[in-house]
Amino acid sequence: MKKKAVFVINLISGTSDKAAIPGLIDMYLDKEKFEYEIAITQYAGHASEIAAKAKDDGVDVVVAVGGDGTVNEVARAIVHSDTVLGIIPCGSGNGLARHLLLPLNVRKAIDVINRCEVRQLDYGIINDYPFFCTCGMGFDAFVSMKFAEAGKRGPITYVENVLREGLKYKPETYTIEDESGTLQYKAFLISCANASQYGNNAYIAPQASMSDGLMDVIIMEPFDVFEAPQISIEMFSKTLDKNSKIKTFRTRHLHIHRDEPGVIHYDGDPVMTGADIDIELKPKGINIIVNTMADRSERQPNALQNAAAELFNEINEIREGIAQSRRKFQQWSKAIQKRLNI
Structure with a gap:
């Protein structure tokens, strides 16, 4: 039939x-x-x-x-x-x-x-909004809102918003409660991932699985302008979870409290919500056609990502040059102080 x-x-x-x-x-x-x-x-x-x-x-x-x-x-x-x-x-x-x-x-x-070919896979719910890929708050939700307001789509629009708004964004303080207890973090963003990436091969949770019954929680701590290029490179190279600014754990249910209401996103769609946020994973809740004959070429980054990686590498070289100049200046300063007996 x-x-x-x-x-x-x-x-x-x-x-x-x-x-x-x-x-x-x-x-x-x-x-x-x-x-x-x-x-x-x-x-x-x-x-x-x-x-x-x-x-x-x-x-x-x-x-x-x-x-x-x-x-x-x-x-x-x-x-x-x-x-x-x-x-x-x-x-x-x-x-x-x-x-x-x-x-x-x-x-x-x-x-x-x-x-x-069909598999039963997991999905999640954040404050009654279902998500199948990622949800979150903080900077990625803020960018999702800017992206929605931009009136045009595409990765270039997304990158423009990230570069323009990233250095101005102020991290928030979150109280996070799960099965293991309660902790407080000052975070640039918190993302809960059922799948591994936001899109365009930007891997926020490179180890995430849609069939393990758990979501990967990613807490990105505040960072400075010199650390931003490395974080971006690691997101596209699937190594973000190795960064010292990233805290990760897995859970099925999470409650988050922040100081005031604000924006969250579910699968990139922004919505305003209250200060309290509940996130829960629903194991094997949806049947999805999967690709069991996946070609590895589908995993390759696109031209924009290659160009971004080259740019970030150049920024890293500039950053290292600044760091070397700073070290030399400190050495010269100490030498001058020693000669003058300061």
Whole structure:
């Protein structure tokens, strides 16, 4: 018997034109396995409505065609059901798709749908908002808000906001409670990761798994301008967890208190919330089509990341040059003081 599939297409997500996607689906979807229909979203939240109706109608697979926001809308409507999530990544970051090593090429992504290999995976909830990739507060939530306000998408917009706002952002103090006790941190950001990255291969939690029943909690302590390039390099090279400014642990439930209400994000979507934040992981709560034949080339950084890495390396060289000049100045200063018997 053929499976029923609904492709939910968000035409305005990401930076690329999606007008050709319905034709590609018709051309490359295996018609012997699937009968399908296409639904185009018309407004925020529409993808959730389409997915919820599909679930109620007994549709086997709902495919989110868009970015992490579209994926989130579709996924939250079908959790704890037999309906399966498929993804054709067409967003600006594609964090969940990249974690799952799904192809960014539409035809190859349809091939993954055709194979329809399904796994039960985890998801999380932050103050009643489901997330499937990451959630958090502090600087990354602040940047998510700026990104949403920018009116245009793409990694360049994200990098612009990070560089412009990063040095001005003031860390907050958080009280964090989990099963092991309560601790207080002054933090630049706190991220809770079900998957390993924000998107664009920026790995906030390189060791995170969507099938271990736990979320990775990342606390980034305040750092200075000279430390920022190294942190950025480590995020793209999947070594951030080795940095001394990073504290990590795993848990299933977390309560966080901050001094006042503020912004949080779930899968990159910002929302204002109160001073108290509850985050919980839901083990094996959603069925997702995965790529068991992942090509390692899908893991390679894109041109923007390569350029950023080169820039950060140059900044590091400048930083080392400044440090050497500072050491020489200190040596000269001591020598002069010794000669003058100061």
